[in-house]
Amino acid sequence: MRYSRRIALAAVITLTLTGTGAAGTAARAGERNPLSGAPVRAWSADTWRSMAAMVVPSTGLPADNIGGELDPATRARYTSPTNIGSYIWSAIAARRLNVIGEREQTERVRRALDGLARLPRHTDSGQYYNWYDPATYELIRVWPTSGAPVQPFVSSVDNAWLAAALMVTRNAIPRLRAQANALLSGMDFAFYYDPAARGADFPAGLMRGGFWVEPPEGCSTAGNYPGRGPDVYYTCHHYGAFNSETRMIGYVAIALGQVPQAHYFGPWRTFPATCDWSWQEMLPVGQERTYFGVPVFEGAYRYRGLQFVPSWGGDMFEAMMPNLFVPEERWGPKSWGRNHPVYVRGQIEHGMNEAGYGHWGFSPAADPFAEYREYGVDAMGLDGPGYTSDRERTTVDYGFGDCPGRAPQPEPTSYGDGVVTPHAVFLAARYAPAEAVAELTRLRAQFDVYGPGGYYDSVAVRSGTVAKRYLALDQGMVMASLGNLLGGDVLRDAFTRGGGERLLRPVIAVEEFSL
Template sequence: MRAAPRAVDRRRPDSPEPPARPRRRRALAAGLAALLAGAGAVLAPTAASAAPQQPTDLARGGGHGGGHGGGRDVRQLRTWLADTYDSLDAMTDPDTGLVADNIGGDLDPATASAYTSPTNIGGYLWSTVVARDLGLMSRHEARARMTTTLETLEGLDRHDESGMFYNWYDPATGDRVDTWPDSGDPVEHFLSSVDNGWLAAALRVVASAEPRLADEATALYDSMHFGVYYNPEGRPDLGVGLIRGGFWDEEPSGCSVPGNYTGGATVYYTCHHYDTTVSETRIALYLGITDGEIPAEAYWGTYRTFPSTCDWSWQEQRPSGVTRSYDGVPVYEGVYHYDELALVPGWGGSMFEALMPDMLVPESEWAPRSWGVNHPLVVEAQKRHGLDEAGYGYWGFSPASNPHGGYAEYGVDVLGMRSDGYLSDGTTDVDLGFAGCREATNPDPEFGDGVVTPHAAFLGLEYDTRGVIDNLKNIARDLDGYGAGGFYDSVAVRSGVVAERYLSLDQSMIVAAIGNHLRDGLVRDYVVGPDMEQNLRPVLAQEVFSSAATPVAPVLTEPAPGSTVDAVTRLAGTGEPGAHLTVTGADGVVWCTADVDADGAWACDVATPPGAGVHALTLSTTNDAGVTVPGGAVTVTVRDAGGPGDPGGSAPGDVDPGVVQPGADDPAAGAAAPAGDERRRAGRPAVRWR
């Protein structure tokens, strides 16, 4: 049996509510918010600058626990929380404690779906804990609700060997759903790795939050073995594995791969693996690593972006980046570009791909040089898309109910690796091309009837508190996007069509986001235990994404600025890791070129050392994505080899090609030189770096 994932600071069941935890501002996220506001610093190109920056005074967001706003905001969030939980309450069967997948906007129980999933059940459990801790119900009532749900879970039919739950159950009876209620089509019973991940994480919440239910929740958690999903040969090119999307215990009608990674009876795996890093599916990987059933090295097997070669030009845009090694595994740290932002994309470009795992695992805190940089950039990019690029006036895009019927995948197309992306208006496919491999076909389109999904905006609450709250108020006021159960699932902004429906998954994301914000990581604190601290945290802490809020300009550091040198045979400096650097003289002649290494350093030998005089230099880098970043103008002075008449010396009238001669319009002309300077003794003005 694994150690119970219980919080070390567990309280007595009926003890008074503790005071709010101290705010734990995340230094890197706070520094990034300052960058987005115009500070303009460079993020993590070198080992020194990769260290977390000092926190700034950002009362509105900036990472986990980064500010709760004023009292009016707190009251607003509590109102939204209460109404949102009402929708979950309305779609939960009181006899089984199982929440339906969705319900109509009027919260009539007759409109609730006749099916639910492990994710939905898990979301209801953590939402009940948040509702209790924020005063919406008594501890006794919350415990009674969770008891009912756990007792039903203990009796559900599931895969005996792995302990995994099937994907669809009847919330009224707990029976597996054999035929779809609407169509009557048969259901092929699937066991999803990600859906079981969300339920397992919720069981950790219950075990930590409610001591009287800790044994029951821990027993269920311990019975779930995520190693059943792990294919150790998923990335043979790297020698590490990946997790499968899930399996069936009977052969399905479509594609499947027979086997069993734990050596038991044959199951039938999905033909695909979960192979992208920015994905909600990483929750299953995290739990497998935490439990010791999936090796930590599997974290390095997923793609940050796909490779930046023409063989991979089907992906949305050409990434730039650099390869780093972690635990002996080479990882291409690629990023996509959006305006001046560089960030690691998801598969489709939705908010919940990037931020849903962050609700339960303190990614920004534990990984300040990767997730701590990327998460606020995702929020910023989604915001810019809605307000600026598409001009919707509102933002927040994730898969949700389609206002015109059914379900659809929404996102910011250019932030997803999938070539046709998740489209924010459902129709407009942006194509930026793939630098050097294929031309753009639709780089600057006009967007149509964009669909905003409020739960996606809520996920950004800790990173842009003011922006999120204002955006949601506008959706409620301008678009009639709010009902008896909180925000409706989605709204089409130009037609005004509202999906007057509530999805339990999306509602539980809202509850977790509000709980984390108002109580400084409330849900995360319940999920994290010593096992996760020991097995997962060190893995996340290693990584350095290539994400940045501002372009990384090339800088010359050798020769030192302000110095005058005898000769220039070698130049060195810093720049964007992985980019190609060029140094050019005033006459347009290239002095030297270099590739910037993984630590952001470059050096190159000057093919033809310049003669005496003042030389103006231009630096620039161009990355794989074709983005060119210029550096600041610099000059370097080469002193004479000797005075007039000295062998090898220059006469006063001699001029070398490409040399900038000091004169009346040169601010360096006439500058005082240090005592003993040979140029002063030769009658020439000293010229410094500028």
């Protein structure tokens, strides 16, 4: 399923490895930064070209995706809050990288903000719905490609990415501060916050996946946490795993002062090491600690000599995308500062050694063989079935101690047609810059994976099958990565100025993952 359509639980990764600090395998003092070469500048300009091509000229809003030749006729006829946010922060990154000028940056972002003001949204929460027509501003009620009915849904994580873009805008483009604040001030993330999600006596709550305004088919639960307006119909699940893109909801809500700081410690790092939780990927190791009055099981997984806090599916964007806006490795030197380099190392280890693809970088992406699919390193995710790295869905099962029905299974003797996505490599570049540049160079040399808008979305490395498409979300991650790495952490600085520094940094700073 597409990223903003899927409803996933979420997860977290702890690390346990020596020899790599917060800089990972980055160049040592005095060595040339591998990311400073000319190809990286070309990647920035070409990637921005794909983002600009997705924009509908009449509205200034981006489509969800576009074909590999950047033909306007191949623009998708739908967009989401995440796509619009991706375009906004990409424009800011492009300006910092000198790909576009200040006037163009300001005009593009201003038009996108004008468009956001015209989109219908849920009145009582100020939150945006999930799907709009970027050419008409209309809420999508019939899916453009299939004709299937669409019941408007309000997604917590998609609204978080849009809010992040607005928070960046108000600090990065002072001329647009009032316009960005006007949109942001109406967005109330307390609508998703269930303070009793882990029990009435547990001192931290969880976020819901989102809600419908009218009762949907299937599972939902009526409620209204702020008590403002009529009840909505919440998803039956909460986001319960920590090392996931969904932690961005908490980052935004805490930085805006809308939920308690203790919420940061509500999601599970891994789920408990008891048979009640034996559906998860493997038996975790770890210990209990308490922060801000909240007991936390600092669980970790072990994989090929590495120890870390897992993500939900073992993919790169869950683990690394929030890090584009929050300097996690700096603010949390004993948690994220240790975990992120190890997580990247695990992805490299899987692709280069365990699976033997000769390539690495696994994350949900346009599928070379279909529309969209989640890819990851199964062993590095909490989900038992896992996101797999190959088309054949080759899984692992390490068992769960002596729990019934969870004896370990033999490990795979081989893997199939592995699917890698360039955006995962860009996300990893902060912690493994030399390896990232080498992998991106290999991909371009061995496959038809580069087009007029930069790297295509994914490639199956054994068959050479390429998904020749550009996705706003994935290209936005590439632009954000390059903007931060070559532009002085432009997006991180703009996002965290104010409430992020004051309210979010203290909770991130105190935690220590299990080593």
